[in-house]
Amino acid sequence: MAAISNSIFSPATAARFDYLVTIYPVQRSALVPMLLYAQDDIGYVSDEVVAEIAKRLDLLELDVRNVLSYYSMLRTKPAGKYNVQVCTNISCMLRGGFELLDHCKHKLGIGHKGVTEDGLFSLEEVECIGACCWAPAVQVNYDFHENLTPAKIDQVLEDYAAGRGTDVK
Amino acid sequence: MPTLVSHPDEVRVISRRFGQGAADIDKYLELDGYKAVQKSLDQGAEWIINEMKASGLRGRGGAGFPTGMKWSFVPKQSEKPKYVLVNGDESEPGTCKDHVIFLHDPHAVVEGTIIAGLAIGAKMGFIYLRGEYRYLLKIVEKAVADAYAKGFLGKNIFGREGVDFDIVTQSGAGAYEVGEESALMESLEGKRGVPRIKPPFPAVVGLYGGPTVINNAETIANVPHILLMGGPEYAKLGTERNGGTRLFGISGHVERPGVYELPMGYSLRKAIYEVAGGIKGGKQLKAVVPGGSSCPVLKADEIDVGLDFDQMAKAGTMLGSGGIVVLDETVSIVEFALRTIRFYQHESCGWCIPCREGTDWLKKTLTRFHAGAGNKKDIDNIQYLAENMMGRTFCPLGDAAAMPTLGFIKKFRSEFEEYLEGKRVDTPLIQIQPYGEPELAGAH
Numbered sequence: 090m091a092a093i094s095n096s097i098f099s100p101a102t103a104a105r106f107d108y109l110v111t112i113y114p115v116q117r118s119a120l121v122p123m124l125l126y127a128q129d130d131i132g133y134v135s136d137e138v139v140a141e142i143a144k145r146l147d148l149l150e151l152d153v154r155n156v157l158s159y160y161s162m163l164r165t166k167p168a169g170k171y172n173v174q175v176c177t178n179i180s181c182m183l184r185g186g187f188e189l190l191d192h193c194k195h196k197l198g199i200g201h202k203g204v205t206e207d208g209l210f211s212l213e214e215v216e217c218i219g220a221c222c223w224a225p226a227v228q229v230n231y232d233f234h235e236n237l238t239p240a241k242i243d244q245v246l247e248d249y250a251a252g253r254g255t256d257v258k
Numbered sequence: 259m260p261t262l263v264s265h266p267d268e269v270r271v272i273s274r275r276f277g278q279g280a281a282d283i284d285k286y287l288e289l290d291g292y293k294a295v296q297k298s299l300d301q302g303a304e305w306i307i308n309e310m311k312a313s314g315l316r317g318r319g320g321a322g323f324p325t326g327m328k329w330s331f332v333p334k335q336s337e338k339p340k341y342v343l344v345n346g347d348e349s350e351p352g353t354c355k356d357h358v359i360f361l362h363d364p365h366a367v368v369e370g371t372i373i374a375g376l377a378i379g380a381k382m383g384f385i386y387l388r389g390e391y392r393y394l395l396k397i398v399e400k401a402v403a404d405a406y407a408k409g410f411l412g413k414n415i416f417g418r419e420g421v422d423f424d425i426v427t428q429s430g431a432g433a434y435e436v437g438e439e440s441a442l443m444e445s446l447e448g449k450r451g452v453p454r455i456k457p458p459f460p461a462v463v464g465l466y467g468g469p470t471v472i473n474n475a476e477t478i479a480n481v482p483h484i485l486l487m488g489g490p491e492y493a494k495l496g497t498e499r500n501g502g503t504r505l506f507g508i509s510g511h512v513e514r515p516g517v518y519e520l521p522m523g524y525s526l527r528k529a530i531y532e533v534a535g536g537i538k539g540g541k542q543l544k545a546v547v548p549g550g551s552s553c554p555v556l557k558a559d560e561i562d563v564g565l566d567f568d569q570m571a572k573a574g575t576m577l578g579s580g581g582i583v584v585l586d587e588t589v590s591i592v593e594f595a596l597r598t599i600r601f602y603q604h605e606s607c608g609w610c611i612p613c614r615e616g617t618d619w620l621k622k623t624l625t626r627f628h629a630g631a632g633n634k635k636d637i638d639n640i641q642y643l644a645e646n647m648m649g650r651t652f653c654p655l656g657d658a659a660a661m662p663t664l665g666f667i668k669k670f671r672s673e674f675e676e677y678l679e680g681k682r683v684d685t686p687l688i689q690i691q692p693y694g695e696p697e698l699a700g701a702h
Contacts, residue, residue: 112426114339114382114466120448122429125389146448159450159607162389162432178351179551179583180509182597187687216434216601217351217551218390221509221581222516223260231392235260257393 093145097137102130106145116146120156124163129258133167161216169204169211171249171256173197174228177214180221185238189225190214192239196246209250231257260358263516265533269495269503271483272476273519276362281397283404286365292410294482298373299418306377310481312489314501318355319345319437319474320550320578321654322567325481326489329471331461332378338468342374342383343446343460346398346475347430347437349388350550351601352581355505356475358517360387360394363479364401368425370478372415373485375423378471382424384446385475389431399427434605438653439472441607452609453653476505496522500566504580508534511541511586523564530561530584541586545669549578551598552658554665555591575665590683591673595666596624597688602659613656616647620663627677628688637674641667 096103105126109119120142127138134157143150157163175193177186194200197210204211220226223235227242232255234245248254262277280286298306311326332340344367348356359367371383385402387395402425405411413422428446430436436445440454443465464470480502484492493501500522506529509515513535520529526548530536537543543558548565553576556563563573570577585594603617620643627636644660644667651657667674 115447117448118428118446121431121445125429125431156448156450160389160431160433161604177597178601179547179594179597180352180581182594182687183510183583183585183589187689191689216604217349217353219348219354219357219388220260221352221354221583222507223354224509224515228390231390233260233393257396 093141097141098127098130102126110145117148120146120148120153121160124153124157124160128163133164135165167204167208168213170209171229171254172211172213173246174213174215174218176216176218176220176224176226176228178217178221180217181225184224186225189227189237189239189242193227193242193246196243210246229254229256260354260361261516262358262362263514263518265518267524267528267533268519269521270519271487271492271495271503272359272363272366272480272505273517274483275366276358278362280363280365281361281401283365283401283408286363290486291365291482292369292416294485295369295372295376295410296416297485298376299416299421303377303379306373306485309485309489310377312493313484314489314493314496314499315477315480315484316500316567317474318476318480318504318580320350320552320576322577325473325477328461328473329374329377331459332469332471333462334379336379336469338466339382340378340380340469341465341471342371342378342380343439343442343465343470343472344371344383344385344475344478345437345439345442345472346385346387346391346394347433347442348391348475348579349434349437349605350552350579350581351598352507352509352547352550352583353579354507354509355517355580357391357394358505359475359479360391360398364394364398365405366479366482367398367475368401368405368411370481371425372411372423373481374471374473374478376421378469380471381422382426384426384428384465386428386430386436386442386446388436389429392429395427395429402427433607434601435607435653435655438655441653442472443470450607452607453655455652497564497566497569499568504565506565507581508584509581510584511538511589512536512584513538520565522566523569526556526561526563526565526582529565529582534582534584537584537586539586541588543584544587544589545585545591547581547583547585547662549576550581551583551601552576552654552661553578554661555669557669576661590677590686591666591670592624592628592677593683593686593688595663596621596628598662598666599624599659600688602655606655606659610651610653610656612647612650613659616643616656617659619643620659627674628686630682632678634675634678637667637671 436451603621
């Protein structure tokens, strides 16, 4: 499919999408990563994102929504600038994952899938993130923070609030 | 950054390059990198498959299927293109071994993928990482780009006329189910990750309808090492029909959690008490979930067993993904069972009724039980539900939810009964009324 004029995405993301649709034996294979990269760019998968991705991949919007609703990392409304994802699955649970979640809830004043009023943080209780041997672990956006305690997560959150946090995209 | 651990009992094959900067292609080359693939180009497909068969390597994802045999099932002639698919959708609770491989030795995965392609006659491979592993995806993407730049990927690889191989790296977007091989293919085709009915098996009809070999990332990363040391040498490191070594992630209540490479057949007791330093804080061991959360639990007196596929099966559990989760005496099995089933309920893709409804009813029943509103009949009901999920779904997720549940009920039934009589944990970890949420909304 030809490049889209007036794309809603940043030039870098749009260029990446122009490339992604060319590398697979079947173009539709780009759909799942495209949805995630679009979310990284726009903040969430909006109606406009669905429409443009459908157009780029020559799919029905329905096809895109069908896939969108399946994957747990994809969201259809904005999260905080820093999405704090606390794992409470078994390995993290055994080493204080629930205490950490509880601590974050009170510290940020929000519950699961809540967003702080200033839009800086959101909180999510997540399933296993693959950091079991360094539990309890938290992901802030895509960055892993491991072997945490309430005091350590306070420091992590303060760093992000002060703009010092790492944020791999 | 995950901390690296070590223990004198480790036998380093796959972890040989960990911590040595091998994510850099020049360093990888210095450490015998890309030698195995060149040897494979000289020796040919039959040699590769024979070496793999001789190595006794069994799939490291959890099912333990012999890798060499899997590769030999791919038809030599095919009208449709063949593919290699590397499963790095590591999502089984308790498992973080592929995490370490992608971080420390991504080129081993790239090299292994090319070799698998040579073995089955494929010209294209995919390396699929779970969406959460973005920083690892970037490391793997760089490894692939560097391999292209050196001429190890693309057209006429390693200067061999007519030998082409391409690798595409792919990100998931959060779904445990996509770790199942047919659901992984669906996801890679841009669809919901629901399983396909088998047969046909992927070796015959797989990705885009072409013959496909799907291997776990650890399985693939082992391949270059095996071909350099020789299949029979690798086999000798392990036990009968369980060749080689394996990365074991030991987590939970141990002094030194971490990912250790131990020979297949190594004692589970020693892995916990010696390698991982014993139970945290000098407490008593209560139970072990030996191979990721889907494996039936072992009680403290059942850990004198060797860590290989056959010995674990004989002990009534599974080696699974090698994620050993250790529980000390303070853990409430009721609570642990609830947390386990909550995961499977969340991750069931909803395609098969026994799994979709079964996990939901198990979660509902256990949630009520845990909240103190259970009755004696619930215990039998939980068992009945789980027994009726076993073997009745397209993919193993239904079994993965049922097996641990049955294990908890069968081995710790008295604890469930005592729970009814009021013997509970003082402060439940799983909150009954979550903060900041509507009453009874639950976390998921």
